[in-house]
Amino acid sequence: MKNLLIKTHELWLETLMAGFMSRTDSRQKLYDFSNIIFRHFTWIERGMINSGESYDYDRDSIPIKVENLNSILININTRMSELDLQLVACPDKSLAQRISSDIKYMQKVISGMKDEPVTSFDTSRKLDGISLTPEATDALTLFLFEESYKEYELILIYNYLQAHSDDAFINRIYQIMIDESNFHLRSFGQMMSEMGILGVPRVIHRSLYQVESVEQFLRDGIDEEIAAKEMCKELSDAVVKDSKELAHFFDFINFQEDYHITLMREALEHYEKAKLDG
Amino acid sequence: MTEVDAELIEHMSNPKNYGTIDGADAIGIGENPENGEKVIIHLRVTEQDGESFIDDIKFQAMGCMTTVVAGSVITQEAKGITFSIGEQLIAVTLSMLENVPSEEAACSEMVALSLKAAMDTYTHKQSDPDFGTVTYKIENSCVVEPSVENREQK
Numbered sequence A: 001m002k003n004l005l006i007k008t009h010e011l012w013l014e015t016l017m018a019g020f021m022s023r024t025d026s027r028q029k030l031y032d033f034s035n036i037i038f039r040h041f042t043w044i045e046r047g048m049i050n051s052g053e054s055y056d057y058d059r060d061s062i063p064i065k066v067e068n069l070n071s072i073l074i075n076i077n078t079r080m081s082e083l084d085l086q087l088v089a090c091p092d093k094s095l096a097q098r099i100s101s102d103i104k105y106m107q108k109v110i111s112g113m114k115d116e117p118v119t120s121f122d123t124s125r126k127l128d129g130i131s132l133t134p135e136a137t138d139a140l141t142l143f144l145f146e147e148s149y150k151e152y153e154l155i156l157i158y159n160y161l162q163a164h165s166d167d168a169f170i171n172r173i174y175q176i177m178i179d180e181s182n183f184h185l186r187s188f189g190q191m192m193s194e195m196g197i198l199g200v201p202r203v204i205h206r207s208l209y210q211v212e213s214v215e216q217f218l219r220d221g222i223d224e225e226i227a228a229k230e231m232c233k234e235l236s237d238a239v240v241k242d243s244k245e246l247a248h249f250f251d252f253i254n255f256q257e258d259y260h261i262t263l264m265r266e267a268l269e270h271y272e273k274a275k276l277d278g
Numbered sequence B: 001m002t003e004v005d006a007e008l009i010e011h012m013s014n015p016k017n018y019g020t021i022d023g024a025d026a027i028g029i030g031e032n033p034e035n036g037e038k039v040i041i042h043l044r045v046t047e048q049d050g051e052s053f054i055d056d057i058k059f060q061a062m063g064c065m066t067t068v069v070a071g072s073v074i075t076q077e078a079k080g081i082t083f084s085i086g087e088q089l090i091a092v093t094l095s096m097l098e099n100v101p102s103e104e105a106a107c108s109e110m111v112a113l114s115l116k117a118a119m120d121t122y123t124h125k126q127s128d129p130d131f132g133t134v135t136y137k138i139e140n141s142c143v144v145e146p147s148v149e150n151r152e153q154k
Helices: A002-021 A026-050 A069-089 A093-111 A134-163 A168-194 A214-239 A244-276 B006-013 B065-078 B083-099 B102-127 B148-153
Strands: B026-031 B038-048 B051-062 B134-137
Touching: A002 A026, A002 A069, A002 A168, A026 A093, A026 A134, A069 A093, A134 A168, A134 A214, A134 B006, A134 B065, A168 A244, A214 A244, B006 B065, B026 B102, B038 B065, B038 B102, B051 B065, B051 B083, B051 B102, B065 B083, B065 B102, B083 B102, B102 B134
Parallel strands: B026 B134
Antiparallel strands: B026 B038, B038 B051
16 A cells, blocks of 8 residues: 555656646646546545554655656556556555546546647746746746745645544645645646746655644744745745736735635644643 | 756756665754754765765755755765765865855755764764764754844834
8 A cells, every 4th residue: 555655646746747747728637637646645545544554755756857748648657557556455445446447537538638849847937928037037936946845745744634633623724725735836836837947846754744743833834824925025026027917926825825824823723722622 | 146047956856866765874964953944864885995985875855945955966975975075075065154144054054964963873883883863953043133124113
């Protein structure tokens, strides 16, 4: 099961990256598939928790540098076939059958996708129709690398916490945070791809999600969200002269952080109250 | 503001030597006590002609992208060198940071100290195989003090 979890994790990321690379209708399909694969990931994880099997979110590096979409689609197809074969290790046969059925459908659709050139690694650092100053381009580049990793990290942390909680109130908050981080990761990943600087987020260290104190994680998280708001504001100010549209996007992300802070405070209060109630 | 060039992009999108070494000969940790950020270095060491060589090196960063870039650069420099040259690399890195603002120096200091911690762990393990992992804490602060203007506004 452990290997199945790792391979599903890698497939989820590779499919998401392929979605960032595409500039055609294939993009949305690849996003949908990456969502499906992420759900497989959570189901496999749930099975491991139920059977008491230890696990983590370690994985291998995922090579994604390609010049055309077909190359990565072939890799994804191969990964899917390998994953399908590994489903024999899944003791939950109905889950294995469900995943296998999804894989076969996705392989069929992916095989029919049209090839397209990929410019996600050309380091042009230009966005369509927007001309930024070199300083603003550098600021945006640094922001995207920092924050795309951060969103990936948050998805996995909230997912891990959710997987280990049976509290419906808390899990509703975690699910919203996962969905929001997914949205942010997609937005940033698409921009990185357009700027030719796409990269797979690095593997996250297990101490980040196997947290000793959820309350402390939430307190630190609130501070980080406040810092992220400031970063978004600085970036908005840096790009506003060149692109009001881009500035509005970062203002939007900035104000979304308020929402995240509110949710994290709610979660923190809930944990503290539960502690007081014994 | 950091100037971004192709080399920096390469280190950010594809950090060199990122990860762990199964059955590493030594592990060392550099830590920022202020915020808990960490760099963990794994070493595979070979002995040759009475010298210890860093045969392989990997790092993991629980920190910002600047730390990842510093880890990528310093581990590339450290791969294949002897411990005595490694000590020089650490000393040169730390001395270069003396004139750098504290919040910018903190990340590189953390990587340099994690390398030193890993080498020291290895040295201790030669006489005590059960020796644990050395952790060094950085002196630079990565917290940016509010500017005079900001303080006045407060």
